[in-house]
Amino acid sequence: MERLENIKLIVADLDGTLLDENKQIDSDMPSLLPAMREQGIAFTFGSGRNMHIMQDYVSQLQVDIPYITNNGANMFEGRRCIYECSMSSSDLLLALTLLKQRGIPFLAYSNFAVYPVGSHPGLTKFMERLKGKSDIIETKTIHEIIEHSIFKVVIIHDDEILMKQVMDEINNNCKEAHCVRSEGDIYTLTHIDASKGNTLKKLMELMKVSSDQVLVFGDNYNDTSMFDVVKYSVAMGNSTKEIQDKATHVTKSNEEQGVSWFIKNYVLEKL
Incomplete structure (x- = not known):
């Protein structure tokens, strides 16, 4: 070559x-x-x-x-x-509510803090990397989370069939938010243009x-x-x-x- x-x-x-x-x-x-x-x-x-x-x-x-x-x-x-390129509060409300209803843990990111909902060893590793570098706020409700500019949501789940269903539901119903598989059992939710x-x-x-x-x-x-x-x-x-x-x-x-x-x-x- x-x-x-x-x-x-x-x-x-x-x-x-x-x-x-x-x-x-x-x-x-x-x-x-x-x-x-x-x-x-x-x-x-x-x-x-x-x-x-x-x-x-x-x-x-x-x-x-x-x-x-x-x-x-x-x-x-x-x-x-x-x-x-942040997501709209309406799209976030739809997507995060769906994830919570399905018992799928996630970590929502703003430029100033991260907001975990549910627990997973993989998400714990992400939060350990952020300790001392970004605020980790574990008491927020979904309605409180979407008041902030959220750029990314990291989702971890090992059930590919369930995640395919969830991704399809999010992507078919959100106007701008879009969920994709990043690697292995890690998925990310961002603005469709992001x-x-x-x-x-x-x-x-x-x-x-x-x-x-x-x-x-x-x-x-x-x-x-x-x-x-x-x-x-x-x-x-x-x-x-x-x-x-x-x-x-x-x-x-x-x-x-x-x-x-x-x-x-x-x-x-x-x-």
Whole structure:
């Protein structure tokens, strides 16, 4: 395979892509940053994570351009939100009431706090990451939650049939809120226009780069919208065949530093 020429922007997902199973960043990435800057290649994140739990990685890789959070519901520059796409209170009331009636636990995110309803070990892990970084308010009712600007709701349930029914009911009855499967038994509810791909298009406009100058890395369902809006997309070796088939290239796994390996071998000019 030949080197990809004229790449000006690289966007990488975090979990399952740039991070290994211990949530440690690709160890070879920091050493690549000087060469990337010298060759005019900017680097940023496109993540489903909340801004608060991305800050360590933003600092570690010195990301100084906007980055995508909450599966595209927000874009931040530093700690300043420069784009947001929240859900209407009417859609939230419908969707969250349905989830509660079905006994499905969820975690609603605003930029200032998270609101858990129900319990699940997976949601507990999300909240542990947020301790000391964002307020966790466990006493709110659904009516109190929807008074706030909610950008994302994380839902965890292992019954695929039930979740398919719930997703269909939400997506068929909400005007703008949309529920999708992110990875495994994790689902996300966001505004229908809030996808990583749509927000990446806004970032490309901001950076004044074209779709054939952008390279994206991802490993799961919520990354494929980014694959759709650029010429070059790379699926991780640990992703499913379904995800790999949607990308233009496949690299090594996240445990094998697949992001840095691909950049070194197929993006950077040999020094």
